[in-house]
Amino acid sequence: MTYCLAVKVNDGLVFASDSRTNAGVDYINTYSKMHTFQLQEDRVIVVLSSGNLATSQAVINGLRRDLEEQSEINLGSVDYLFDAAHYVGQLSQRIQQEHSPSLARHSINAEASFILGGQIRNRELQLYLVYPEGNYISASDDTPFVQIGETKYGKPILDRVIRPTTTLEDTARCALVSLDSTMRSNISVGPPIELTICKKDSLRIDQHLSLNYDTPLYRSLQKSWNDGIRRAFSRLPRFEWESPSTK
Amino acid sequence: MTYCLAVKVNDGLVFASDSRTNAGVDYINTYSKMHTFQLQEDRVIVVLSSGNLATSQAVINGLRRDLEEQSEINLGSVDYLFDAAHYVGQLSQRIQQEHSPSLARHSINAEASFILGGQIRNRELQLYLVYPEGNYISASDDTPFVQIGETKYGKPILDRVIRPTTTLEDTARCALVSLDSTMRSNISVGPPIELTICKKDSLRIDQHLSLNYDTPLYRSLQKSWNDGIRRAFSRLPRFEWESPSTK
Numbered sequence: 481m482t483y484c485l486a487v488k489v490n491d492g493l494v495f496a497s498d499s500r501t502n503a504g505v506d507y508i509n510t511y512s513k514m515h516t517f518q519l520q521e522d523r524v525i526v527v528l529s530s531g532n533l534a535t536s537q538a539v540i541n542g543l544r545r546d547l548e549e550q551s552e553i554n555l556g557s558v559d560y561l562f563d564a565a566h567y568v569g570q571l572s573q574r575i576q577q578e579h580s581p582s583l584a585r586h587s588i589n590a591e592a593s594f595i596l597g598g599q600i601r602n603r604e605l606q607l608y609l610v611y612p613e614g615n616y617i618s619a620s621d622d623t624p625f626v627q628i629g630e631t632k633y634g635k636p637i638l639d640r641v642i643r644p645t646t647t648l649e650d651t652a653r654c655a656l657v658s659l660d661s662t663m664r665s666n667i668s669v670g671p672p673i674e675l676t677i678c679k680k681d682s683l684r685i686d687q688h689l690s691l692n693y694d695t696p697l698y699r700s701l702q703k704s705w706n707d708g709i710r711r712a713f714s715r716l717p718r719f720e721w722e723s724p725s726t727k
Numbered sequence: 728m729t730y731c732l733a734v735k736v737n738d739g740l741v742f743a744s745d746s747r748t749n750a751g752v753d754y755i756n757t758y759s760k761m762h763t764f765q766l767q768e769d770r771v772i773v774v775l776s777s778g779n780l781a782t783s784q785a786v787i788n789g790l791r792r793d794l795e796e797q798s799e800i801n802l803g804s805v806d807y808l809f810d811a812a813h814y815v816g817q818l819s820q821r822i823q824q825e826h827s828p829s830l831a832r833h834s835i836n837a838e839a840s841f842i843l844g845g846q847i848r849n850r851e852l853q854l855y856l857v858y859p860e861g862n863y864i865s866a867s868d869d870t871p872f873v874q875i876g877e878t879k880y881g882k883p884i885l886d887r888v889i890r891p892t893t894t895l896e897d898t899a900r901c902a903l904v905s906l907d908s909t910m911r912s913n914i915s916v917g918p919p920i921e922l923t924i925c926k927k928d929s930l931r932i933d934q935h936l937s938l939n940y941d942t943p944l945y946r947s948l949q950k951s952w953n954d955g956i957r958r959a960f961s962r963l964p965r966f967e968w969e970s971p972s973t974k
Binding site: 664717 | 883
């Protein structure tokens with residue numbers, strides 16, 4: 481399994497991903513699911529991947545080869561980020577179709593999902609979720625985040641905190657809490673957590689962190705959040721049958 | 728969809744359920760999913776249901792008819808709560824098997840899941856999750872809660888807070904937060920929330936509440952939790968590149 485998310489706020493984009501991959505529960509590995517493309521100083525694009533690892537890797541390899549060979553369509557040539565989302569969806573479909581017949585004989589799913597976000601000079605920040613079927617949707621002010629993989633455990637905190645006006649750093653902290661909650665509830669999502677921040681109009685990766693359980697920032701964030709949750713919990717209203725001294 | 732959960736702590740049992748049912752998104756109703764049986768003063772049993780509404784209702788009707796007709800096996804006659812879990816599982820399987828062929832022609836799933844918990848005099852508190860297939864597992868000190876329906880959104884807060892030593896009232900508050908988080912993230916889970924508390928060895932329903940969005944307790948709990956989360960959030964550690972004055 482996997483959990484990746486990205487958020488578009490007024491100040492920029494935040495991307496976060498776990499790094500655990502598994503084939504069953506008895507074959508667990510660590511792979512980065514975050515792929516960054518800083519291109520020609522006029523654009524920055526980040527791609528997060530989830531699903532069949534061979535499909536995901538083949539798509540990323542295809543993106544890099546098309547760039548290197550300056551294919552007609554590549555991440556450096558597209559005029560709009562939705563063209564990039566379309567291109568990733570098409571590439572993903574082609575790879576899935578190639579391998580699906582043999583995978584289906586072993587009941588293995590070839591599907592992969594992607595998050596693609598970034599900015600092209602003189603255009604707005606954009607963020608897309610590319611479905612396994614190759615189509616895609618965009619984040620918006622009303623729905624500022626997109627998620628792929630194991631999305632549910634970490635969604636409530638995003639729903640409660642994220643607004644278009646949230647600062648990039650608060651958004652990044654929220655993404656870390658969302659990943660931490662998911663890792664606690666699903667062992668198939670695991671560290672290191674990668675975190676990338678792209679400020680609006682900087683057209684580059686402004687911050688990139690890789691956090692493990694023993695990274696001081698991550699440890700202090702985990703402790704602070706746990707303490708804060710317990711404090712919030714202890715302040716919840718009493719039931720009418722509880723005497724005030726019950727607590 | 729549905730979200731029901733139950734928790735076994737040292738002091739007793741807490742049950743909580745939403746009340747929304749739906750057939751597609753365009754046919755939404757309100758049904759209680761909490762069914763209580765206070766029997767012969769020697770036992771209390773609570774059953775929560777999720778899944779196909781007709782199957783759930785038929786199972787509950789069957790439980791009540793068997794009680795009324797004093798069938799050989801009924802909730803009042805079983806010696807152990809695992810016998811009750813087994814009986815609910817068998818009944819559920821029988822009903823599913825009766826209706827599955829006609830439902831399958833319309834691609835409708837007949838499955839239902841149940842939580843069954845309570846206490847029989849001179850025995851321990853027990854809590855079971857009965858799968859659609861009729862088999863069942865028990866809660867334990869290491870895994871003190873069971874959930875059915877839309878379980879993921881509300882699990883992180885349970886993982887963080889619930890321990891066997893948690894008080895019944897704190898457990899009940901945690902169950903309400905878990906339901907609130909789920910209702911925010913999935914519109915197919917909705918109010919009223921029912922909450923039942925059974926103290927250890929009381930052999931009866933000690934508290935039963937039905938909470939709607941406009942119930943003062945629920946409103947103050949929602950506000951207090953939101954404020955607490957935001958406060959916890961504002962205290963998370965800063966990134967090294969943030970000046971202390973950023974916040």
